[in-house]
Amino acid sequence: xxxxxxxxxxxxxxxxxxxxxxxxxxxxxxxxxxxxxxxxxxxxxxxxxxxxxxxxxxxxxxxxxxxxxxxxxxxxxxxxxxxx
Amino acid sequence: xxxxxxxxxxxxxxxxxxxxxxxxxxxxxxxxxxxxxxxxxxxxxxxxxxxxxxxxxxxxxxxxxxxxxxxxxxxxxxxxxxxx
DNA sequence: TAGTTATTTAGATAAATGTCTAAATAAAAA
DNA sequence: TTTTTATTTAGACATTTATCTAAATAACTA
Numbered sequence: 001x002x003x004x005x006x007x008x009x010x011x012x013x014x015x016x017x018x019x020x021x022x023x024x025x026x027x028x029x030x031x032x033x034x035x036x037x038x039x040x041x042x043x044x045x046x047x048x049x050x051x052x053x054x055x056x057x058x059x060x061x062x063x064x065x066x067x068x069x070x071x072x073x074x075x076x077x078x079x080x081x082x083x084x
Numbered sequence: 085x086x087x088x089x090x091x092x093x094x095x096x097x098x099x100x101x102x103x104x105x106x107x108x109x110x111x112x113x114x115x116x117x118x119x120x121x122x123x124x125x126x127x128x129x130x131x132x133x134x135x136x137x138x139x140x141x142x143x144x145x146x147x148x149x150x151x152x153x154x155x156x157x158x159x160x161x162x163x164x165x166x167x168x
Numbered sequence: 169t170a171g172t173t174a175t176t177t178a179g180a181t182a183a184a185t186g187t188c189t190a191a192a193t194a195a196a197a198a
Numbered sequence: 199t200t201t202t203t204a205t206t207t208a209g210a211c212a213t214t215t216a217t218c219t220a221a222a223t224a225a226c227t228a
Contacts, residue, residue, distance in 0.1 A: 001098075002095060005089070005092050005093045005094075005098075006093055008089050008092075008093075009089045009090055009092075009093035010215090010216080011086060012216085014085075014089075017166065021165075021166055021168075026174080026175090027174070027175055027176090028173090028174060028175080031175095036216090036217075036218095037217075037218060037219080038174085038175070038176090039175085039176070039177080039178095039217085039218075039219080039220095040216065040217055040218075042175065042176055042177085043176090043177095043215095043216075043217085044216085046176090058224095058225095060174095060225065060226070061173065061174050061175080061224070061225045061226060062174065062175085062225095063174080063175065063176090067166070069166055069167045069168075072163050072166060072167060075163060076160070076163055076164075076167075079156050079159060079160055079163075080160075081105075082101065082105055082151070082153055082156060083153045083156060083160075084105075084153075094185090094186080096186090110204080110205090111204070111205055111206090112203090112204060112205080115205095120186090120187075120188095121187070121188060121189080122204085122205070122206090123187085123188075123189080123190095123205085123206070123207080123208095124186070124187055124188075126205065126206055126207085127186075127187085127206090127207095128186085130206085142194095142195095144195065144196075144204095145194070145195045145196060145203065145204050145205080146195095146204065146205085147204080147205065147206090
């Protein structure tokens with residue numbers, strides 16, 4: 001849960017999630033959407049991955065990233081228990 | 085949304101939320117539950133308040149804190165749109 | 169094989185964060 | 199009014215974080 005909240009606590013990472021919601025994208029395509037260096041985006045992707053919010057698959061030279069929404073189930077339940 | 089994610093990105097603050105889920109508590113009662121100084125807890129409470137996750141009411145010398153779950157509606161919707 | 173392209177790793181740095189102690193403020197009690 | 203109790207504010211400090219540039223790695227292309 002800690003890694004999940006940490007991953008979500010950044011506007012850039014939340015935007016990456018929004019992008020991946022629309023379609024799978026490789027690291028370069030994701031980086032293009034931001035005024036942030038590729039290494040920094042790579043770092044954000046790693047944090048999202050560690051939180052299991054995204055998965056990656058090597059495709060030739062590219063690394064394709066996909067959103068994993070199943071982990072959000074935990075968060076959803078956490079919130080719902082707070083609301084009783 | 086930023087303040088909300090920020091507020092949730094800390095184990096102590098999430099525990100404070102869990103405590104307030106059970107019942108309203110004043111600052112001292114909350115601080116008692118942790119091995120953290122009162123000023124630090126006060127600081128956590130302020131961050132939760134800024135995120136509108138809790139409200140406070142002065143009662144004599146005490147300040148009573150309550151959980152505000154309505155703000156979680158936004159978070160809930162954010163998650164649900166990700167899950168399509 | 170040599171060069172190009174895609175991505176990550178390494179290392180540095182500035183800013184943000186969580187924590188502390190000491191001091192300030194506010195209310196109650198003596 | 200003086201003292202005690204509850205809480206917050208101020209300031210300091212160590213750690214974490216987001217970012218960068220330069221270098222390394224991996225895979226395609228000529």
